[in-house]
Amino acid sequence: MNENWRKHRGAFASLLGPGLAMLAFAIVVPMALMLALSFSEQRGLTQVAFTGTLASYARALEPLYLGVVAQSVWISLATTIATLAIAYPVALAIALAPPKRRDLLLLLVVLPFWTNLLVRTYALIIVLSPTGLLYTPVAVVLSLVYVSLPFAVLPLYAQLERLDRRLLEASRDLGASAWTTFRRVMLPLTAPGLAAAAVLVFVPTLGSFLQSDLLGGAGTQMIGNVIERQFKSANDWPFGSALSFLLVYATAGVVALASLARAKRR
Amino acid sequence: MRSLLSPKITRRAFTGGLTAAVSLPALVGCGDKKSQIRVYNWDTYIGPTTLEDFTKATGTEVRYDLFADNAELFAKLREGNPGYDVIVPSNDTVERMIRADMLVALDRTKIPNFANLEPAFQDAAFDKGRKYTMPYFWGTVGIGYRKSKVPTPPTSWASIFDNPSMKGRISVLGEPAQLVGIAAKYLGYSINVRDPEQIAAAEKLLIKAKPTFLTIAGDDGQDRLLRGEVDLCMEHSGDILQVMKEDPDLGFALPKEGGLLWQDCLAIPKGAPNVAAAHDFINFILRPDVHAAIAATIRYPLPNAAAKKLMSADYLNDSAIYPPADALAKSETQTYPGEATQRLYDETLTRLRAA
Structure with missing residues (x-):
């Protein structure tokens, strides 16, 4: 392709403009405000003063909150592993389906998005109630897997659809078993899709609070619940912001480490 | 996938969508001229025809939004009023909100129905001289229970806090100040517990009782009681009374130590677009027939003497609605604890859940 943005600055600017404006308005500005809040002090009921204090971060690093973060990480890891284990075969089945069927199957994958998340979570309360799983961590993981599945199936499908089938055939022709072909050929070739899916599932799950609130029971608490309370009943926005940003730093760190590891391998 | 993401857009459909997008603001503009108010209230907290009746009586349209708890209401208004005219804070x-200067002082001359209120409700400790609010309904937080599973009606908060045989069969409110305050009340302290040592004692009690708690959650324990997931729950009186209508096996009791006494109020937040109509709405609610019709639906106690005269004996004599005088006398109203104590309450809840 000969076209590039240097040749058509005006066209590119007008195409990218709305997206960039939306990003600035909905992400950069609020995040900057939250970052400032996390270094601020609560003065009275609705007043906050920016003082550059680290008090909120110091409090966020107390063992009490690190323990809550640890529980959130466990729940998110369990969710990610279960989601990938279910999504991979589904994505493979769709990629191997006749082209005409694929559209319908992909539509079915995104169908849950047509209903509101809250409604779907309440529906799970009704489904889980007779099983005895309701108000346990298992219920939280189940609902998070359910919510996350489309985010894993779609990138995995994109990867599997592009996979050169001749490589699989060659592997089988050369005497490798189906399992070996999967493990030594298919899995390494689709690793980028798996990594993308893992990040897309793990990151939003780590910050979730709705599922643990509604399905979690007395003992389940994710860091999202603590953050939510800081913005509501505790009315401590600086502390809530510091906790949120701690999650941002941690997630950015994990993603950076993952891409570093990948770069090293190449 | 491609055909999914790029459906063919016909020109007609496109211009149709465009017209709709352009005319939408115009329609909204029309509504403004016709006088409209936005009311922000709790769920299941109004009569079946109250809002229509108001529109019929005054010509002012009502846009009605719901909030789940006071924290949500406060958070929504903290950074400025997003357009509400009447709110219902506890x-x-x-x-x-008075301390944070978030409420409009009411013009009493526009609320003549104030005279209908019982003298006890014409003033309030949290709003001296009733400058900013009018009482809407009041009630208690006590114990809802399933009669077939709890043979003797609970008489003490011990049923909630010291009942090891009910493992995972109890639900408590998750609002930190309420939960800690009621636990303190059971220990013989005030619901408005401020002393860190007393708060720590309440925490110890709660952590010990935790195995009996199925959920520490929002204001929906009555649903769990109704579905049979729990047999006992700490809840607002009216919430339990509403599910008691659906299931006669349920009951409500105000413990002998006293419960939490609360009062929800009608108020106008600063920045309300239609202050005049908001006064009309508040005055309309305090009209005896209107207030009585709401009470008949939601089954909370009325602060309105004239409205009470219109109520059935069945409502007025129900001890679950109007609790026995002695337990009521020992009940306490929550006061605002200050930000530092609020933080202690919140940490208590975080530790309880993590325990």
Whole structure:
């Protein structure tokens, strides 16, 4: 392709403009405000003063909150592993389906998005109630897997659809078993899709609070619940912001480490 | 996938969508001219025809939004009023909002129905001289229970806090100040517990009782009681009374130590677009027939003497609605604790859940 943005600055600017404006308005500005809040002090009921204090971060690093973060990480890891284990075969089945069927199957994958998340979570309360799983961590993981599945199936499908089938055939022709072909050929070739899916599932799950609130029971608490309370009943926005940003730093760190590891391998 | 993401857009459909997008603001503009108010209230907290009746009586349209708890209401208004004319905060949140200068002083001359209120409700500790709020309904937080599973009606908060045989069969409110306050009340302290040592004692009690708690959650324990997931729950009186209508096996009791007494109020937040119509709405609610019709639906106690005269004996004599005088006398109203104590309450809840 000969076209590039240097040749058509005006066209590119007008195409990218709305997206960039939306990003600035909905992400950069609020995040900057939250970052400032996390270094601020609560003065009275609705007043906050920016003082550059680290008090909120110091409090966020107390063992009490690190323990809550640890529980959130466990729940998110369990969710990610279960989601990938279910999504991979589904994505493979769709990629191997006749082209005409694929559209319908992909539509079915995104169908849950047509209903509101809250409604779907309440529906799970009704489904889980007779099983005895309701108000346990298992219920939280189940609902998070359910919510996350489309985010894993779609990138995995994109990867599997592009996979050169001749490589699989060659592997089988050369005497490798189906399992070996999967493990030594298919899995390494689709690793980028798996990594993308893992990040897309793990990151939003780590910050979730709705599922643990509604399905979690007395003992389940994710860091999202603590953050939510800081913005509501505790009315401590600086502390809530510091906790949120701690999650941002941690997630950015994990993603950076993952891409570093990948770069090293190449 | 491609055909999914790029459906063919016909020109007609496109211009149709465009017209709709352009005319939408115009329609909204029309509504403004016709006088409209936005009311922000709790769920299941109004009569079946109250809003229509108001529109019929005054010509002012009502846009009605719901909030789940005081924290949500406060958070929504903290950074400025997003356009609400009438809100329904509870006593301690009223106090908080007055201190933060978030409420409009009411013009009493526009609320003649104030005279209908019982003398006890014409003033309030959290709003001296009733400058900013009018009482909407009041009630208690006590114990809802399933009669077939709890043979003798609970008489003490011990049923909630010291009942090891009910493992995973109890639900408590997750609002930190309420939960800690009621636990303190059971220990013989005030619901408005401020002393860190007493708060720590309440925490110890709660952590010990935790195995009996199925959920520490929002204001929906009545649903769990109704579905049979729990047999006992700490809840607002009216919430339990509403599910008691659906299931006669349920009951409500105000413990002998006293419960939490609350009062929800009608108020106008600063920045309300239609202050005049908001006064009309508040005055309309305090009209005896209107207030009585709401009470008949939601089954909370009325602060309105003239409205009470219109109520059935069945409502007025129900001890679950109007609790026995001695337990009521020992009950306490929550006051605003200040930000430092609020933090202690919140940490208590975080530790309880993590325990």
